Amino acid sequence: MIPGRAVIIGSGLSGLTAGVLLAEHGWRVTILEAHAIPGGLMQRFRRGPYWFDTGFHFITGSDPDGLFRRIAKRLGILDAMTFLPLDEDAQYRIHIPGEADFDFPVGLDASRRALGRRWPAQAAGIDRFFAELMGQMAATQWLDILVPAGTPGPTCDPHQSVSEILARCDVQGRAQEVIGCLASILAMRPERCSLDLYAGFAGTALAGSWRAEGGGEAMIKPLVARFAALGGRLALKRPAARIRWEDRLVTAVEDATGEIHPCDLAISTCHPAETLALTGVDGFRPSLAERIQATPDSDSAVLVYAALSRPPLGLGRRHHFARLSTAAFPEGDLYYLAPSNFHESAEDQARHPYLEAMLWVPCAAVADWSASAAGKRPAAYDAWKQERSREILDAVTALHPEIAGTITRTWASTPLSVRHFTRSRNGAAMGLSHDIGWLGSEPIPRRNRLKNLCFAGQSIGHPGVVGTMIGAFILVENIVERDLRAEVMGGGKVLGSGF
């Protein structure tokens, strides 16, 4: 496409990545952001001396020279980021009831070997599963860089669930549970998560999941700076209110203040149901409009932030997964970490020690209060939140008794907080459900009825930091007709016109 004026709706990772890439290629880009702070789910918030993250814990595929760092380098933000030390022998600790914990080290092959050592009778089956997983990564552009060149493709149907493929490989019992539980990284269950999606986030997670100083803002701040340096306009507190179009072409986006932003190209990164509302139903082919309306939302989360009187050093520099079984959530997936432990020095670790813990919950868990406004929620909602916080912190304390008595203050967020800050329908953590049977392996197309309206963001391709950024690259490379993936990997050539 010939560069002109572009309007991007949403300043999350996908919107900012697309904005930088388009601005680099001569487009005059305006990003409209509904909220007062850019970053979407990468926003942080402050309580006293503590900075907490909302939708960020770790960056998958961020091993040195790995996929994420190459993407960040290509975007010109790598030098502004500081990666924090990680326990490379135990980046993920899985707590197994009644048994010793299992530690996933950094690296796909190292993880495969560690699993085989723990369950030697199933080592051959674990090898078969990893051959399928790494084969799927080899067969997927962008992920192929994370596995050795020449890795053969999968022999199974990658649209099948992780549970089915594990069973077919003869991986059973605890070994199956431990491998499957990585599906919860992005609010999924192994029986509902296809191998191709699992390869995108669990495969990249095993390759290495570093944190960066500054949490989600570690990426957002330099992306915003780079976007501004390229002449882009980031308009905060400017929710898009309407996408104007005629003859199947978008002509402008109108924001809620009434300002009209004429454009030759519009990219929407918000929840597809919101994009549908912005164009009106005629802006989509009926089949896609129906699909968006019929697809349920992904789960969301209750997050608890706890200030501590001393560093929880027993949690180490690693990510923890455990099962939380309560009356409200009998099979809850719990994730927690102590971000303060990741500081380099003991002095910094002890300055403001805290932990973050979260439980994936259906958005419907807070449906009773969905009509209430932020800041004016009823007492019953606060009581529900406090009860969930207590259950979550009790579970963490049961696994780490040294934390007992050190919690000085807590804060919590729920799906309603996610909805308030990102406008994701019902507060969905990952937008539309990526479960098999819903989006599964059949993502929503990047364009539909309106020729110059494109879609990006976590509902469209893969969710997660790396998934949404890659999604933005894939979209923009079709617009600017350059092989941006080759530029990320080293090299780069001009593509034929695909747009």
Ligand SMILES: Cc1cc2nc3c(=O)[nH]c(=O)nc-3n(C[C@H](O)[C@H](O)[C@H](O)COP(=O)(O)OP(=O)(O)OC[C@H]3O[C@@H](n4cnc5c(N)ncnc54)[C@H](O)[C@@H]3O)c2cc1C
């Ligand atoms: C609790 C939680 C933990 C997570 N942890 C991790 C993790 O550790 N690692 C990882 O890789 N991923 C993680 N994720 C997933 C990751 O955060 C998301 O997949 C990713 O940030 C989504 O980016 P996005 O740009 O698609 O969407 P968003 O970040 O939601 O951005 C969309 C933006 O659009 C704006 N917007 C919406 N409607 C409008 C409108 N009408 N006009 C203007 N602006 C609008 C919103 O305000 C928002 O800023 C987590 C998610 C959650 C919820």
